[in-house]
Amino acid sequence: MKKGRIFSGMQPSGRFHLGNYLGALDNWVKLQNEYECYFSIVDLHALTSSYEDPSKLPTNIMEMAMDWLSGGIDPEKNVIFVQSHVKEHAELHLLLSMMTPLGWLERVPTYKDKLQQLGQQGKEINTYGFLGYPVLMAGDILLYKANLVPVGEDQIPHLELTREIARRFNNFYGDIFVEPQASLTEAKVLPGIDGRKMSKSYGNEIPFAAHPDEMRARIRLMITDPQRIKKTDPGDPEVCTVYTFHKMYSQAELPEIAAQCRNASIGCVDCKKRLAEKMVTSMADIHARRQELEKKPAMVREILADGAERARKVAGQTMQEIHQAMYLR
Ligand code: SF4
Secondary structure, X not given: OOOXXXXXXXXXXXXXXXXXXXXXXXXXXXXXXXXXXXXXXXXXXXXXXXXXOHHHHHHHHHHHHHHHHHHOOOOOOOEEEEHHHOOHHXXXXXXXXXXXXXXXXXXXXXXXXXXXXXXHOOOOOXXXXXXXXXXXHHHHHHHOOXXXXXXXXXXXXXXXXXXXXXXXXXXXXXXXXXXXXXXXXXXXXXXXXXXXXXXXXXXXXXXXXXXXXXXXXXXXXXXXXOOOOOXXXXXXXXXXXXXXXXXXXXXXXXXXXXXXXXXXXXXXXXXXXXXXXXXXXXXXXXXXXXXXXXXXHHHHHHHHHHHHHHHHHHHHHHHHHHHHHOOXX
């Protein structure tokens, strides 16, 4: 007996990294046992900020599907699909956009920040689609009448907007939508190899599907305690990115590593090697599954096609109710 229905999505915007895994996918893997989950690769969302050249989308979608599957998302337990394969998302977005006041969208806290941030990167982003991003997101959730959405703290305003849109719609056309609640995901912000938040835009990421050699190479580049210049200098593990990762991957050996760092009996090169081996071992199963999936693209496509079919059944049912309520039949 499942506790409720969840919708969640991720943009296929390039190589998935460890920060994405520990920040979201890891949580999905836990949720899939308790909830009926709809997990979508939201390619239409990717277009709202990267519309100029969509040629990489097919590759990015396949990569993301393989990352999810190798990371432990089970296609038997969940509905895994590509957003644009279920046309109802685009239709509901259109219908919701008719009744969503512009002011609601303009006051979303992340809107102006992102507009500025992407504008600085030279992107022409002052578009109708970008402003309407939260309406598309509301449509994604409401289409499945999901009662729970796993979100980070920064996405709470988006979810509040989804509830406001649902309320406004229900007021006009009758009680069709469920108001979704937030399932707050504990923010696990993983640092990148330069110590800042792991992000593709900083180029500091460790790819989730990295080959062990690539993983070792990335770890070799990690910044350490900047005060520790010579091997004989005592270090401070608490200011070191390598140690932050040891906290996750070498828990049993932490006191020993911290002591060896502080009394300079281990050098940073060896400390990084130790971490690399822990991380490679911990990712070994995922890596093996990922390599198997890479040999079976047809099977991955089949999983996505099956997911889209299952999603369409629920989405189609909701759209029928909406069509009737809005006199579109
Ligand atoms: S020994 Fe390890 S924990 Fe200490 S500064 Fe070097 S890499 Fe960081």
